[in-house]
Amino acid sequence: MRTxxxxxxxxxxxxxxxxxxxFGTIFIVDLRLLGLPDTRRPVTVVCREMLRxxxxxxxxxxxxxxxxFAANAHTYYGNTAFRLKMLALLGAGVNMLLFHRLxxxxxxxxxxxxxxxxxxxxxxxxxxxxxxxxIFLARWIxxxxxxxxxxxxxxxxxxxx
Amino acid sequence: MHAFAAWLQASSASNTIQSVSWVIPLLQSIHILMIGVxxxxxxxxxxxxxxxxxxxxxxxxxxxxxxPWMWSxxxxxxxxxxxxxxxxxxxxxxxxxxxxxxxLLAAGVTSTxxxxxxxxxxxxxxxxxxxEFSAGAxxxxxxxxxxxxxxxxxxxxxxxxxxxxxxLSLHA
Numbered sequence: 001m002r003t004x005x006x007x008x009x010x011x012x013x014x015x016x017x018x019x020x021x022x023f024g025t026i027f028i029v030d031l032r033l034l035g036l037p038d039t040r041r042p043v044t045v046v047c048r049e050m051l052r053x054x055x056x057x058x059x060x061x062x063x064x065x066x067x068x069f070a071a072n073a074h075t076y077y078g079n080t081a082f083r084l085k086m087l088a089l090l091g092a093g094v095n096m097l098l099f100h101r102l103x104x105x106x107x108x109x110x111x112x113x114x115x116x117x118x119x120x121x122x123x124x125x126x127x128x129x130x131x132x133x134x135i136f137l138a139r140w141i142x143x144x145x146x147x148x149x150x151x152x153x154x155x156x157x158x159x160x161x
Numbered sequence: 162m163h164a165f166a167a168w169l170q171a172s173s174a175s176n177t178i179q180s181v182s183w184v185i186p187l188l189q190s191i192h193i194l195m196i197g198v199x200x201x202x203x204x205x206x207x208x209x210x211x212x213x214x215x216x217x218x219x220x221x222x223x224x225x226x227x228x229p230w231m232w233s234x235x236x237x238x239x240x241x242x243x244x245x246x247x248x249x250x251x252x253x254x255x256x257x258x259x260x261x262x263x264x265l266l267a268a269g270v271t272s273t274x275x276x277x278x279x280x281x282x283x284x285x286x287x288x289x290x291x292x293e294f295s296a297g298a299x300x301x302x303x304x305x306x307x308x309x310x311x312x313x314x315x316x317x318x319x320x321x322x323x324x325x326x327x328x329l330s331l332h333a
Contacts, residue, residue, distance in 0.1 A: 023197035
C-alpha cells in the first residue's frame with residue numbers, strides 16, 4: 001500500500017469517516033446514559049437503534065485501520081500515541097462489557113422516565129472520555145510516527161528501467 | 162492566490178499556529194470530533210425522513226433533537242477549520258480538494274437550511290394526506306448525506322492533492 005499513491009488517502013478518509021460515525025453514534029448513547037437531553041426515550045431503544053450503526057462503523061474503521069497498520073506496522077508499533085490509543089480502545093471495550101454485563105441487567109427499572117443509576121452515568125461519562133481520547137491520540141499518531149522508508153532485508157530491487 | 166497564501170503564512174497569527182507543535186493536531190482532532198456530530202446528526206434526520214429510524218417520534222421532535230447539535234458542531238467545525246487554514250494557508254489554498262470541499266460545504270449548508278425549513282413546514286415534502294415524506298424529500302436526504310460524505314473525503318484528500326488529482330492538482 002505504501003507504493004500505491006492513491007490507496008492511502010482513500011483508506012484514511014474511510015477510517016476518519018467511520019471513526020467519526022462511531023464517535024457520533026456512541027455519543028448519543030452516552031448522552032442518554034447521562035439522562036440527556038431527557039429520559040423520555042427508553043435506554044433500550046436508544047441502544048438498539050444506535051449500536052447497530054456503531055458496530056457497523058466500527059467494523060469499517062477496524063478494516064481500514066488494519067490496512068493502515070499493515071502499510072507501516074513497524075513505525076506504528078513503536079509509536080507511543082498509537083499504543084495509548086490501543087489502550088484507550090481496550091478501556092472503551094472493557095467499559096462497554098462491564099456496563100452490558102452488570103449495569104444493563106436491571107435496565108427495566110430505569111429504562112424510561114426514571115433517573116439513571118450512578119453506575120450507568122459513570123459508564124456513559126467514561127465512554128465519552130475514552131472515545132474522545134481515542135480520536136485525539138489517533139490524530140497525534142500522524143504527527144509523531146514519521147515514515148518508515150527502510151527497505152526490508154532480503155528484498156531484491158531492480159533499478160533497471 | 163499564492164501570494165496571498167504566502168503573506169498569510171508569514172503573518173504572526175499563522176506563525177503561532179505553526180510553531181506550537183500541539184496546536185494543529187489539537188485543532189484537527191476537534192475538527193474530526195465535530196465531523197462525527199454533524200455527520201451523525203444529519204444521518205439521523207435523513208434516516209427519519211426515509212422512515213428507517215425513530216418512526217415512533219414525529220419528525221419535528223427528531224429535527225429538534227438533532228438540528229441544534231448539527232448547527233452548533235458546524236460552527237465549531239468552521240472555527241477550527243478557519244484556524245487550520247490560517248496555520249497552513251499554502252497547503253490549503255493550493256489544493257484542488259480544498260476548493261471543491263468549500264464549494265460542496267457551501268452547497269451542503271445552504272441546502273440543509275432550505276431543506277430543513279421545507280421539512281418543518283411540511284409543505285410539498287409530504288405525501289398528500291399522509292405523514293410519510295415524498296420520494297423527492299427522501300432522495301434529497303440521501304443526496305445530503307452523500308454530500309457530507311464527499312466533504313469528509315475531500316478534507317482528507319487535501320493532504321494528498323497531487324496523488325489524488327494528478328495533472329489537475331494546483332500544487333506547483
